[in-house]
Amino acid sequence: MTNNGRFFSIAITFCIMFLFWLLFSAWTVYIPQSYDMSQVFKGILVALIVAFLTHEIFLPCRGENILLKSRRFVAYSIWEMWQIYLATIDVTKRVIGMLPVDPRIIEFDTTLRSDLALTAFGNSITLTPGTITIDIEPERGRYMVHAIAKEPADSLTVDQIMQKKVAYVFMEE
Amino acid sequence: MLAIDVISTIFMAAGAFFMITGTLGLLKFPDFYTRLHATGKCDTLGQILIILGCIIYEGFSFITIKLLLVSAFYIFAGPAGTHALMKAGYVCGVPVWKKGDKRM
Amino acid sequence: MMRAMATRNIFMSSCTSTTMMIISFLAVGMIIAGTILVSSYRAIAGPGTFNRVVAANIIGTKAIVLLIIVGYIIERPHFVDIALMYAILNFIGTIIVAKYLEKGELCSP
Numbered sequence: 001m002t003n004n005g006r007f008f009s010i011a012i013t014f015c016i017m018f019l020f021w022l023l024f025s026a027w028t029v030y031i032p033q034s035y036d037m038s039q040v041f042k043g044i045l046v047a048l049i050v051a052f053l054t055h056e057i058f059l060p061c062r063g064e065n066i067l068l069k070s071r072r073f074v075a076y077s078i079w080e081m082w083q084i085y086l087a088t089i090d091v092t093k094r095v096i097g098m099l100p101v102d103p104r105i106i107e108f109d110t111t112l113r114s115d116l117a118l119t120a121f122g123n124s125i126t127l128t129p130g131t132i133t134i135d136i137e138p139e140r141g142r143y144m145v146h147a148i149a150k151e152p153a154d155s156l157t158v159d160q161i162m163q164k165k166v167a168y169v170f171m172e173e
Numbered sequence: 174m175l176a177i178d179v180i181s182t183i184f185m186a187a188g189a190f191f192m193i194t195g196t197l198g199l200l201k202f203p204d205f206y207t208r209l210h211a212t213g214k215c216d217t218l219g220q221i222l223i224i225l226g227c228i229i230y231e232g233f234s235f236i237t238i239k240l241l242l243v244s245a246f247y248i249f250a251g252p253a254g255t256h257a258l259m260k261a262g263y264v265c266g267v268p269v270w271k272k273g274d275k276r277m
Numbered sequence: 278m279m280r281a282m283a284t285r286n287i288f289m290s291s292c293t294s295t296t297m298m299i300i301s302f303l304a305v306g307m308i309i310a311g312t313i314l315v316s317s318y319r320a321i322a323g324p325g326t327f328n329r330v331v332a333a334n335i336i337g338t339k340a341i342v343l344l345i346i347v348g349y350i351i352e353r354p355h356f357v358d359i360a361l362m363y364a365i366l367n368f369i370g371t372i373i374v375a376k377y378l379e380k381g382e383l384c385s386p
Contacts, residue, residue, distance in 0.1 A: 088218040126252035257375035
């Protein structure tokens with residue numbers, strides 16, 4: 001880890017911790033009367049200590065292209081919101097009885113390897129229509145998925161739209 | 174003022190509808206895994222919609238940021254909890270319901 | 278003077294509710310309370326441990342939303358803090374119960 005990257009990570013962690021302190025120590029809803037200065041100084045001190053202790057866990061310094069990745073992640077999360085809506089409509093139709101319930105368990109391989117990409121893809125599988133992650137093998141990128149019918153299972157194993165999107169966001173194609 | 178009230182009421186009514194749907198799925202579906210399908214998705218969207226209605230009603234203040242924080246925490250934590258329960262059930266050998274079996 | 282203003286502002290919400298909004302908050306709160314009551318059937322009668330754990334998780338999620346709604350009904354939106362704490366406790370409780378059922382112990386080396 002270079003010295004410059006270490007300073008960068010400590011600074012970002014300190015800013016986020018101090019913002020949380022300001023948010024939670026304001027106990028009225030109006031800004032000007034809520035703070036006195038001694039509380040703010042205590043907040044700066046505590047945020048510095050926490051930033052020095054935990055910046056390696058909070059921001060691991062392997063960040064190449066972190067701005068590009070975060071811009072792609074914002075676009076991806078907007079698409080994910082639409083998928084949450086579609087998933088709920090799908091489950092609603094199955095509860096009412098318009099679509100059949102025919103559960104099965106499938107397995108497939110992906111090209112993802114890093115922890116963040118594996119976690120993001122697992123959460124996305126759980127939030128998209130008709131599928132829930134059961135188990136992940138991180139070495140081979142193998143997922144075990146419980147699907148509620150045949151079409152959602154096919155959308156993961158045959159079409160592979162979401163895998164390509166996640167691999168594009170985290171640059172692991 | 175009236176327009177804001179009506180819009181936030183519509184959002185909260187939609188959220189309450191999805192919560193009712195999730196509860197019906199919890200009662201109706203035949204299996205542990207399919208019940209998790211119903212609850213994990215419907216409750217996420219219902220909670221997001223009700224909190225969105227509260228945000229529209231509130232306007233902009235500290236409460237808005239805290240409400241957004243609750244919603245964002247649930248989006249990240251809800252699937253993790255669902256996945257943990259699913260894996261625990263699969264490892265412990267809860268039987269998987271196939272089409273045509275008896276309810277359990 | 279400042280202290281008196283601050284203590285008065287705690288009990289004033291940032292928004293004064295109209296009658297229609299109180300009615301709609303009450304209706305949504307009662308619907309959510311009804312769903313909690315219905316899903317407690319699965320917690321009592323569900324076959325096996327896992328169905329009961331699912332029902333407990335779902336009741337926790339609905340309780341978060343119910344806390345926020347109740348905070349608006351009695352015009353103290355600071356219930357959001359309690360809702361955030363309850364969300365974190367519910368998540369940690371679910372993870373711990375699932376891990377215990379999976380491995381049979383909590384702190385395996």
